[in-house]
Amino acid sequence: MNMENTVGDWEGKTLFDQDGGKIGTIETVYTDTGTNKPEWALVHTGLFGMKHNFVPLAGATSNESGFRVPFTKDVISSAPNVGNDEELSEQEEARLFEHYGIPYGGETVTAQGTGGAGVDDTARRDVDRGDQGTVRRHEEELTVGKVRRPSELVRLNKRVETEPVSTNVGLEHEDVRIERQPLDERATAGQHEFGEQQHEVVLHHEEPVVEKQVVAKEQVSVEKDVRREDREVTDDVRKERIDVEREGGVEGRTAGETDLGGRGTTDDEQRRL
Template identity: 40%
Template sequence: MIDQAHVEALYDCDVIDNHGEKIGSVKQVWLEDGTGAPLWAEVHTGLFGTRQSFVPIQEGQVAGGAITVPVSKQQVKDAPSARTSADHMSDEEQEALYRHYGMIPQAKTGEHDRLGGRRGGRGTGDAAEVTLSEEKLDVGTRNVEAGRVRLVKHTVTEQRNVTVPVTHEEARVVREPAKGKPGKAFADEQAEVTLHREEPVVQKHTEAVERVRLEKDAVTEQREVKGEVRKERAEVEREGERRDRR
């Protein structure tokens, strides 16, 4: 059971449902008029904690900085909203919450014992305080793969024209006076001379001409990031007076 002694410790506690799942965190505690017994916790839920839901805490258990309540997270999500005025919850709104959670409301015995809960504040005596929170942007960097680069070589065929000097032999007749004994006269005679020529011969060989490699350099550039942050503001509400915002 949760009583008045637990009120101060409930603020900012995690609220755990009956299946062990976190519902949200306590931002306000609502007390019963007259007795001051804790009735409801105003819990901030949702992805960014922007939704407010009311959770019954009379039968809750506080341990390890968290409060475990006997309802499910889905019940809290589907709970009716309550519009509070002058730090009080109307009987009709509170009865709607009792019906939603399948609870039996306490009997009404007059103005001081009515079920209209009032908001509990932190501190002792006449002092009350709340903690204001503010979101900050935490900006950092992480390494991600931007792409891959490969060094690939392939063969390209091209034509080369090279001029090569070649030599060939040609026959020519040389005449000079005969000396000595004459040869066989008036007989057919034949003489042969072999002629030679050079022809171009193409041969290829492979040699290294250059080395190519890939290197990577780190380049630092400036990037601007932006994001939305939320801030909490305190306001003092008094019956019959305008709100004093801070």
């Protein structure tokens, strides 16, 4: 779209993200002091429009409902809060450019129009980048945690079993033995009286007597040991890939390549910056 002399067309319109989601209402437009091109939009965002965010207008397109910018709602809502003071410092402006992935040039931008309630016309800075936009690429990373759950219940149950036990015991018993001895004594005539005579002898024997007593034989205890094992965890993670669409076809390129055919900054190099 033509970015010149369209400040009045911007203000009060609805701004949408790259997926068509509503961001908020454009309150004030800031133009480059040299080219008078709209460069930044101050947009009402958040619940009931109580929050303000600066959104770069480079690469914006118009539709029937308003304007669309090549950024996601998450990127816009997480933009640095630089406030609405009288002048935007170079440090604050550099933070905005870094957040949106746009190189910082340091040229001055100025607020145009009346703006919304509670926001004054302030001087801002920007750089003329033309129709330029950025797309953030995301990846899922696998994070593995641990949770403790019961795996087994161990009980000690004591039961009574009966089994036969045999042992040998020596027993004694009494018996009689008859001994006969001859005598040479002669009885005096008339001195012995014949008659019956009886003599008793008691015999004894031993019998086994069984008694049982309880004796402690063994003690069984349960103790817990912790054993460590390594287990491999495998899952699928999603990675975003960026395809650059050109006239005549779609060419897939990595996130580190630029659209000009040169070599950009790779993911590893970006992480080191």
